[in-house]
Amino acid sequence: MIERRFVLGAISFILAAAGCAEKANPTAMESYVRKDRAISDRIMDAIQKDVALSDDAPNIQVLTVNGESTLYGSVDSELERSHVEQIAADADGVRGVTSRIKLSDQKVRTASRTTKPNQ
Numbered sequence: 001m002i003e004r005r006f007v008l009g010a011i012s013f014i015l016a017a018a019g020c021a022e023k024a025n026p027t028a029m030e031s032y033v034r035k036d037r038a039i040s041d042r043i044m045d046a047i048q049k050d051v052a053l054s055d056d057a058p059n060i061q062v063l064t065v066n067g068e069s070t071l072y073g074s075v076d077s078e079l080e081r082s083h084v085e086q087i088a089a090d091a092d093g094v095r096g097v098t099s100r101i102k103l104s105d106q107k108v109r110t111a112s113r114t115t116k117p118n119q
Contacts, residue, residue, distance in 0.1 A: 036064040039093045043069060046087045053080060060084055060101065067095035074104040 040062040048058045057080060060073040069088050075081050081101045088097045 032066065035093065036066065039064040039067065039069060039091060043071075043088045043091045043094070046091065047084055050083070050087065053083065057084060062088065064094075067093055068098065069094050069096070070098040070100060072100045074102045076104055078103070 043062045043064075044060070047053065047060050050057070054076040057073075057075050060071055060075070063070045063072070069091070071084060071088055075084060081099065081103070084101060085097055085099050088094060
C-alpha cells in the first residue's frame with residue numbers, strides 16, 4: 001500500500017513538473033521568435049541600405065524560423081538575386097538561406113522577347 005502511494009505521488013509529481021515545463025516553454029519559444037525576428041530585420045535593413053540594388057530589392061520579404069531564412073519577392077536580375085542571397089547568408093545568426101526570389105515580370109518579359117528568333 002505504501003509503495004502504491006509512493007508510485008502515485010511520483011506520477012503526480014512528474015505530471016505537475018511536466019505542466020510547469022509546458023508553462024516555461026512558451027518563454028523559450030518567445031526568445032527564439034525574437035531572435036528570428038531580429039535576424040529577419042538585420043537582413044531587410046542590409047538589403048534596403050545596399051545602394052547597388054534596384055528599387056525592387058527593398059520589396060524583398062524575409063521569414064526566419066530557427067535561424068533558417070527564406071527570401072520572398074522579386075528583383076531585376078539574376079546578379080541582383082545572388083547579391084541579395086549573399087547579404088542574407090552573411091547576416092549574423094543565419095544558419096541557412098532559402099531563396100524564393102523571382103525575376104521581376106518586366107525583366108522576364110524583356111528577356112523572353114530578346115531570346116525569341118526574328119520572324
